[in-house]
Amino acid sequence: MENLLQRTSLIQRAYWLIGLRWVAIVMLAGATFAAGELLGVSLPAAQLYGIAALLLAYNSVLYLLLRYWTWAGQEPSSGEVGGILTFQISADLLILATILHFSGGIENPFLFFFVFHMIIASILRPRWQSYLQATLAVLLFGGLVLLEAARVLPHYRLTGFAGHGLHTDRMFVLGFLSVFTVTLYLVVYMTTSISEQLRAHQEELENANEQLKEKDQVKNEYVLRVTHDIKGHLAAIESCLDVVANGMLGPLNEKQRDFVERAHRRTIKCMAFVMALLKLTRMKLSGRLEMERFSLRKCVFSSLASVQSRAREKSLVLHHQIDPAIDEVLGEAVLIEETITNMLFNAVKYTPDGGRVGLDVTRDGDFVQVRIADTGIGIPEEALPYIFQEFYRAENARAVERDGTGLGLAFAKQVVERHGGRIWVENNPGGGSTFTFTLPDHS
């Protein structure tokens, strides 16, 4: 995983370098034109344009190669991508030295561009390689200016820009070269120190994150195991109490019936909690969802139907509005229906008699939005950030129902997010709250 991350970012960097080179080519041609035509500096323009053309061809080949390599399905290893980067940086140093040769050598201030290459090498490549690149740059540039000073190589003057004779002034050339050398090595030293620190830090974070995920997985498996065992015992308790409470073992006196019923009710509550926890944990541990196209419209109607009688008991107005253009979406129908039903049941539960619960389904860009609004008790401001957390229950919700599981909304969040959607809640200005979730609509 970590290797993959590093490799991906190296490939991105290789593309990034190619991108920068397009800019450099334009700059080279532009600067040649500007210096020659606009500023009246004498330049061997033909050679410089030629280099720009060569660079263009080189960069295109590099781009296509990289494209082919990453497309052909053969995943280049991080070593291979690193090799490409090293090659690119070295080649760029050589090209820069060549350009400088044709454009004034030591007289050309573009020689500072060597510094960029040092920074790039120091960020992307190991420390020792960056020092080697600095050495290569010093050798190339030093060789160039020394050979020009010794008149072994011809010197192309930048007449109209710099004074003549600098390139043969021994004091100037040696002094310049010394500072140049020190600058490059210092740049590499500073940049690699920082980038190595950053890289180590990033690696630490990635490892820590990986460990957290593993621990979370272990925790979930543990919870699943414990919950499953508890469920087995609870099922037995409930079955036995069912038999007694239903009078199948003979009649009970009033006191006995009362106590059996108390135990029965608490067992059922506990079972509901265990089942909710089991469902949530299984959801967390399950791999991919089984996504298929299903009718969201049907799901919504079926959810509405399941809360209808409860809403009627409380004399609530239950209304809905569905965008007629929306029908099928991609997802796991059972889970989505359960989520909508849960949210509707919540709305009905926490809305006082005679209130209103509304559901609407609309389109919002690439998403379908399901919104459930009520005129209920609302959510205290301080509880809003925690409402989707496992086991969290707001004060006023406790007052309405003492033994809720505190898992319903956590499950809803899990379902929605696993589908690639989002879920949130707001309080309505006039009282009550609105829960909204989105599902990506791939149609």
Add this chain to the structure above:
Amino acid sequence: MAQGKILIIDDDPDITEAMTVVLENRGYEVRRASDSAEGREQLEKAKPDLIILDVMMRTSQEGFELSRELKGNARYKDIPILMLTAVKQKTGLDFKAEAGDQAWLPVEEFLDKPVKPNVLLEKVEDLLSARGA
């Protein structure tokens, strides 16, 4: 009073006891087994009209394995099986797709524990009347 002989194969003695009371109350004759081997023995001796089979016994799949074995056997394949498992919900294993697949998991009905007495009686009645019809 309802008629019929039911074999419960489940390793949880308390649940078995409770189901027995519920079923006997309704008039069914109940036989019990706590694992596959005992189950096979009882099948031979009692010739039940219906089997209530728990999935998780000694292994988490024991019930499935037994159901496949029975449905592959000409002598038993017509006895309806009511399986006790949480398949209707999202489980780690997903049996939903296979529920109707005769070759893979040939059982007639699923119920998750705990089974409410009225639900149990209803399903049992349905399965037995479908068989009788």
